[in-house]
Amino acid sequence: MIKYVMSLMNGARLAVSAQALGIAQAAYEEAVKYANEREQFGQAIVHFPAVFQMLKKMQVEIETARMLLYRTALYVDYEDMYERKAGKGENVKAELKYATAMAGFLTPLAKFTITEMANKVAYDAVQIHGGCGYMKDFPVERLARDARITNIYEGTTQLQVVAAIGGVTTNVLEKEWATLQNLEVKELAGEKEIILGYVEQLQQTVSDVLELKNKDFHDFVANYLVEIASIIYRCALFLPVAEAHEEKRELFHYYLNESATRIDYLIKEIRSLKDHYGESIVDLKADFVIK
Ligand SMILES: Cc1cc2nc3c(=O)[nH]c(=O)nc-3n(C[C@H](O)[C@H](O)[C@H](O)COP(=O)(O)OP(=O)(O)OC[C@H]3O[C@@H](n4cnc5c(N)ncnc54)[C@H](O)[C@@H]3O)c2cc1C
Structure with missing residues (x-):
């Protein structure tokens, strides 16, 4: 049922x-x-x-x-x-x-x-x-x-994050990343390496989050991790399209450039939250809980 x-x-x-x-x-x-x-x-x-x-x-x-x-x-x-x-x-x-x-x-x-x-x-x-x-x-x-x-x-979006975060932390996309690794590209070989670099950064950030073993912190940054995974996966989907269709390359490069900035921002945000708050992230709700 x-x-x-x-x-x-x-x-x-x-x-x-x-x-x-x-x-x-x-x-x-x-x-x-x-x-x-x-x-x-x-x-x-x-x-x-x-x-x-x-x-x-x-x-x-x-x-x-x-x-x-x-x-x-x-x-x-x-x-x-x-x-x-x-x-x-x-x-x-x-x-x-x-x-x-x-x-x-x-x-x-x-x-x-x-x-x-x-x-x-x-x-x-x-x-x-x-x-x-x-x-x-x-x-x-x-x-x-x-x-x-x-x-x-x-x-709601928050519930979609709850449903998707497990897939990010258990690396459900592992096979898709392997497909990307094995993808033969001539024109966009450098771009492929950039995307694979994002995958490594995501995996490192996931282990940093899991290392803390704190549910509140994990849930607090879950939407950032899901967003990073979504951006990288869309880069990986776009790559073969842009390789095959020259007219799509300008848009692909625009997206890759935007992705770099956004991923960098999100990863820095997660790291900084971990450094500044870590387990005490739960204290951030104090101002809003009516006693
Ligand atoms: C026009 C319209 C049509 C609809 N049609 C249907 C329909 O056909 N069938 C049907 O079954 N329903 C329908 N709904 C209901 C709709 O699916 C719910 O409104 C929606 O799922 C959100 O549930 P809720 O309103 O109870 O919000 P709540 O669950 O009360 O959520 C309130 C807030 O808390 C957050 N939140 C709640 N739980 C968590 C959690 N575990 N983690 C993080 N954040 C959380 C939410 O993201 C949201 O920001 C309809 C609603 C509207 C407005």
């Missing part, structure tokens, strides 16, 4: 991730359209770096979120396929075990990543519309409201 309910929930979580991606895509398209139509100070606002920076971030986040969604759906389909084969008496025990582990990990990882991304994209799409974005006359107002529920229903 529990297995059945969990599988129903995971199915719904994947659907909500797809819903969030669609909302983000629509918000992005509305923002591009409006940025080209709206003129301020004698030019369309799309020409202001502050505006096209927001559009660039939207574009790359949507692109990598889509890769994560499709890969998650692939493992969910594999799990379904191997279950059917096993039902027919075929010996696919190892394949089914792997597909189940990957689907179980990637589903909350995708919901965590994509629904938060959709909120940020919809927020910035409203921002690009200025005051008009707040009014019901423009579709982004509705898109921003619709995005807001996606990281709440079918399990």
Whole structure:
């Protein structure tokens, strides 16, 4: 029964991730359209770096979120396929075990990543519309409201972290990293090494956190670890696409560059929290607990 309910929930979580991606895509398209139509100070606002920076971030986040969604759906389909084969008496025990582990990990990882991304994209799409974005006359107002529920229903973002963190600390992605290691790339060989370097940094940070053997600290930084894993996995998914399609390389390099800064920030944050608070992280709740 529990297995059945969990599988129903995971199915719904994947659907909500797809819903969030669609909302983000629509918000992005509305923002591009409006940025080209709206003129301020004698030019369309799309020409202001502050505006096209927001559009660039939207574009790359949507692109990598889509890769994560499709890969998650692939493992969910594999799990379904191997279950059917096993039902027919075929010996696919190892394949089914792997597909189940990957689907179980990637589903909350995708919901965590994509629904938060959709909120940020919809927020910035409203921002690009200025005051008009707040009014019901423009579709982004509705898109921003619709995005807001996606990281709440079918399990909040915090619950997705609870579901995904075990996969990060037990290195469920080990085989995927090995696939990356063995991937033959010519044009982007240096970039592959950079991504493998991120994997090492993640593993080191996970052992630093586990070494403390403190549940409060572990739970406090769990969302940072899950975010790092999500970023690196999307880099790994993007690499073969960018290797095969030259027109995708500029976007890939933009993402890799953004990833470096974000991963570096998150790892420094975890280390600094460990150094400053460690086990006493639990004391941080003192100001909020009403006696
Ligand atoms: C429009 C809409 C449609 C809905 N449709 C359905 C539906 O069809 N079927 C259905 O079953 N439900 C539905 N829901 C309910 C929805 O799934 C829940 O609102 C959602 O899962 C969050 O639960 P909650 O509201 O009880 O929040 P709570 O669980 O009370 O969470 C409150 C806060 O505490 C945090 N929190 C709670 N537990 C933990 C934890 N263990 N670790 C860390 N943080 C935690 C949460 O992240 C959140 O920030 C719907 C809700 C809405 C608004």
